Amino acid sequence: QRLGPAAAPRLGFEAVPPSRADTLVVPPGYVATVLAPWGDPVGLPARMPAWRPDAGNSAEDQAAQLGMHHDGLQFYPLEGSSRHGLLVLNHEYTDEGLLHPLGTRPDSPQGVRKSQAAHGISVVEVAWHDGAWQLVRPSRFARRLTARTPFGLAGPAAGHRLMRTAGDPQGRTVLGTLNNCASGRTPWGTYLAGEENFAFYFSGGDRLSADQKRWGMARQGFYPWAAQDARFDATRHPHEFHRFGWIVEVDPMDPASMPVKRTALGRAAHEGAWVAVTRDGRAVVYSGEDARFEYIYKFVSRDPIAPAGRGLTAAQANRELLDHGTLHVARFDADGTGRWLPLVHGQGPLTAANGFADQGEVLIKTRQASDLLGATRMDRPEWLAIDPASRWVYCTLTNNTQRGQPGRPDVDAANPRAANAMGQIIRWQEDGDFDGSTMRWNHLLLAGDPGNTRPEARGDVRGDFFGCPDGLLFDDRGVLWIQTDAHAAQMNEGEFARIGNNQMLACDLSTGEVRRFLTGPVHCEITGAAMTPDQTTLFINVQHPGEPPSDVSRPDAPQQYSRWPDPAGGRPRSATVAIRRQDGGVIGT
Ligand code: FEO
Ligand code: CA
Ligand code: CA
Ligand code: CA
Numbered sequence: 380q381r382l383g384p385a386a387a388p389r390l391g392f393e394a395v396p397p398s399r400a401d402t403l404v405v406p407p408g409y410v411a412t413v414l415a416p417w418g419d420p421v422g423l424p425a426r427m428p429a430w431r432p433d434a435g436n437s438a439e440d441q442a443a444q445l446g447m448h449h450d451g452l453q454f455y456p457l458e459g460s461s462r463h464g465l466l467v468l469n470h471e472y473t474d475e476g477l478l479h480p481l482g483t484r485p486d487s488p489q490g491v492r493k494s495q496a497a498h499g500i501s502v503v504e505v506a507w508h509d510g511a512w513q514l515v516r517p518s519r520f521a522r523r524l525t526a527r528t529p530f531g532l533a534g535p536a537a538g539h540r541l542m543r544t545a546g547d548p549q550g551r552t553v554l555g556t557l558n559n560c561a562s563g564r565t566p567w568g569t570y571l572a573g574e575e576n577f578a579f580y581f582s583g584g585d586r587l588s589a590d591q592k593r594w595g596m597a598r599q600g601f602y603p604w605a606a607q608d609a610r611f612d613a614t615r616h617p618h619e620f621h622r623f624g625w626i627v628e629v630d631p632m633d634p635a636s637m638p639v640k641r642t643a644l645g646r647a648a649h650e651g652a653w654v655a656v657t658r659d660g661r662a663v664v665y666s667g668e669d670a671r672f673e674y675i676y677k678f679v680s681r682d683p684i685a686p687a688g689r690g691l692t693a694a695q696a697n698r699e700l701l702d703h704g705t706l707h708v709a710r711f712d713a714d715g716t717g718r719w720l721p722l723v724h725g726q727g728p729l730t731a732a733n734g735f736a737d738q739g740e741v742l743i744k745t746r747q748a749s750d751l752l753g754a755t756r757m758d759r760p761e762w763l764a765i766d767p768a769s770r771w772v773y774c775t776l777t778n779n780t781q782r783g784q785p786g787r788p789d790v791d792a793a794n795p796r797a798a799n800a801m802g803q804i805i806r807w808q809e810d811g812d813f814d815g816s817t818m819r820w821n822h823l824l825l826a827g828d829p830g831n832t833r834p835e836a837r838g839d840v841r842g843d844f845f846g847c848p849d850g851l852l853f854d855d856r857g858v859l860w861i862q863t864d865a866h867a868a869q870m871n872e873g874e875f876a877r878i879g880n881n882q883m884l885a886c887d888l889s890t891g892e893v894r895r896f897l898t899g900p901v902h903c904e905i906t907g908a909a910m911t912p913d914q915t916t917l918f919i920n921v922q923h924p925g926e927p928p929s930d931v932s933r934p935d936a937p938q939q940y941s942r943w944p945d946p947a948g949g950r951p952r953s954a955t956v957a958i959r960r961q962d963g964g965v966i967g968t
Contacts, residue, residue, distance in 0.1 A: 389858055389887050390894045391968040394843055397879025398898035399871055401941050403921065405897050408961050413944045414505065414512050414918070415466065416954035417447045421503050421523055422516030432948055434480045438492035442523055446470025447478060447497040449920035449953040451562030451651055452907035453570055455631050461911035462507035465520050466918060467570045467631045468907060468955060469559035473497045474923065477950055484603060491607040495526035499556055500572060502631050512916065512957040522634050526555035529637060530627060534702040536642035539739035544618045546610065553622040553640060554610070560669065561651025561762050561850070565662070567684055567693040567700070570629040573649030575669055577623035580604055584614040593746055595670070596620065621743050626652045626666065628701065630694040641701040644678045645722065645745035653763045655772070655813040660684050662700060663813040665772060667760025671779050672788055674749045675760050677719060679814045680704040706742070708754040711793035717807060717818045720752040727752065758782060758794045758802065764851035764859065770813070771806050773823060775848040777864060778802040793820070796835040800874055801827035801846040804861070823886070824893070828877050836874040842893040846878050852908035858967050859886040861893070862919070864904040867926045881905050883919065885967055896967070897958070900924045900943035907955070914965045917958040925951040
C-alpha cells in the first residue's frame with residue numbers, strides 16, 4: 380500500500396495539546412481571526428442589516444445575513460488571487476433557542492420564516508486588506524440561498540410523478556435547500572452541497588409509510604415547521620419529501636443563476652460530494668450518507684468535462700454534465716477488494732416488480748435500491764477527500780454506536796468495531812481509473828485513545844489521538860487534514876476524557892503521523908476547510924459552539940457553556956475563521 384512520497388517531514392508546526400477551554404487554539408506562530416459569524420450581513424447591495432446580539436433581527440434581516448451553523452466551505456479565487464475571492468459556505472441547521480429573542484422554538488409564521496432564512500448557503504466576497512481578511516460589502520457576488528429559494532430539478536427524477544406537488548405540478552422547481560452539510564468544489568468552478576438530515580423537517584403523522592420510515596421521517600418533525608408551512612406536512616403533501624436529499628450545484632460566480640438539484644447523483648442523506656476526474660476527462664462524484672448503516676456512492680459522468688469557451692464560462696459549459704451518467708453504490712468485501720454496484724433501472728433486482736417503475740424511482744429510492752443490491756452498510760460516512768497524486772480516495776466513517784448491538788448489523792471488515800464510538804478512516808484505490816467497477820481498500824486508521832480500557836475505543840492512531848473524524852482536506856502538498864465532531868454529550872467524558880474539545884489535525888501520509896493543529900471552543904464542531912491557492916490562508920468553520928441546543932430564556936441553559944467568539948457578548952455564534960502564519964508562510968510547513 381502506498382502511503383505517499385517518503386519526503387522530509389512535512390508537518391512543520393508545533394502540536395497543540397488537547398483543550399477544554401472556551402477558545403480556539405492554533406500553534407505558536409499562527410493567528411486565527413474570526414471572519415464571518417452567523418448574523419453578519421453577507422453584503423447584498425440592497426440590504427445589509429447589522430447583527431443584533433439580542434437576536435432581534437427579523438426573518439427578512441436573517442435572509443440578508445450569514446445563516447446559522449456553518450459547515451462545509453470553499454474558496455473561489457477571483458482572477459487566481461490568493462488575496463481576493465469568494466467564500467461559499469453551508470448553514471446546516473439552526474439552534475432555535477439562540478435564533479429567536481426569547482429563546483422560543485418557532486411556532487409563529489415569522490419564527491418559521493426566520494428559521495428557514497437561517498438555513499441554506501451563503502456566498503460572501505472576501506479580500507486581504509490592511510493585513511487582515513475582511514468581507515467586501517456590498518458585493519455584487521453576495522448571495523443567500525435559504526429554505527425558500529427556488530432551485531431547479533435536473534436529471535432523471537426531474538418532473539417525475541413522485542416529484543410533483545400542489546405547489547409545483549411540473550415537478551421541476553423546489554423551494555429551498557436544507558441541512559447542507561459538507562461541500563465540494565468542481566473542476567468547472569461550481570459548488571456542490573449535500574442535503575443531509577432533511578427528514579428532520581417533515582411531519583408524517585400517525586400513518587408513516589414504509590418508504591417514509593426507511594428515510595427516517597418522524598410523526599412530528601424535529602423542526603415544527605409543518606404547522607406554518609404546509610409543504611412540510613407530509614400527510615398533506617407527501618411528495619415534497621422526495622424533493623430533498625439531493626446534491627445541489629451552485630455557480631458562485633453568477634449570482635443570477637438558478638441553483639440546481641442534481642437527481643442523477645441519487646437521493647440520500649448526503650453529507651456532501653467530491654469530484655475526481657478520469658484520465659479521459661469525465662467527472663466522478665463520490666458521496667456518502669451520514670446515517671448509521673447507510674452507504675457510499677459514486678457517480679460517473681457520461682460526458683467529459685467541457686472547457687470554457689465560445690462565450691461560456693466552464694460552469695456554463697458543464698451545466699448538464701451531472702445530469703447524465705451512472706450512479707453506483709459500494710460493497711467492501713472482506714478480502715480487501717470492493718465493487719461498485721450500478722444503480723440502473725432494469726439491471727438485477729431494480730425492476731418494476733420490486734417497486735422501481737423507472738430510473739427516476741431508483742434515484743428517489745436510492746437507499747431501497749442499495750439495500751436490494753447488497754451494498755455494505757457503513758458506520759456513518761461523512762466527508763471524502765481525493766489524493767490527486769496517489770489517486771487514493773479517503774472517507775471518514777465518523778462513528779456508529781449501534782454497530783454489533785442486539786438487532787443491528789454486526790461488524791464487518793470495513794466497519795470492524797462493535798459499539799463504534801470513535802470512528803475510522805477508510806480509503807480505496809480504484810482498479811484502472813476513477814470510473815473502475817472494482818477497487819482495493821484498507822483503513823488509514825481507526826480513531827480512539829490507546830489508553831482506553833475497551834479495546835474497541837483504543838484505535839491505532841500514530842501521534843496525537845482523536846475521535847469521530849468528520850471533515851477532510853488534502854492540501855497541495857499532499858497533507859491530509861482531519862477535523863473532528865465528537866458529540867457534546869460525550870466530549871471530555873468517559874472514553875473521550877483525554878481527547879478534549881473538537882479539533883483539526885494533520886496526517887503526514889508518508890509516515891502515518893497525526894499531529895493536532897487546532898482545538899475549538901467548548902462543545903463546537905470543527906468543520907469546513909479550504910485554502911487559498913498559495914496555501915497561506917486556511918479557512919475553517921467553527922460550528923455550534925455551546926451545543927447542545929440552548930434556550931436563552933433559561934439562565935441555566937447549556938448555551939452558558941460557550942460564549943465564543945465574543946466572551947463579553949453572550950450568544951455563541953458559529954463562524955468562519957481565517958488562519959495564517961505570522962510570517963505569511965505555507966500552512967503546516
Ligand atoms: Fe452534518 Fe454528517 O455532519
Ligand atoms: Ca459533518
Ligand atoms: Ca458529524
Ligand atoms: Ca455538527
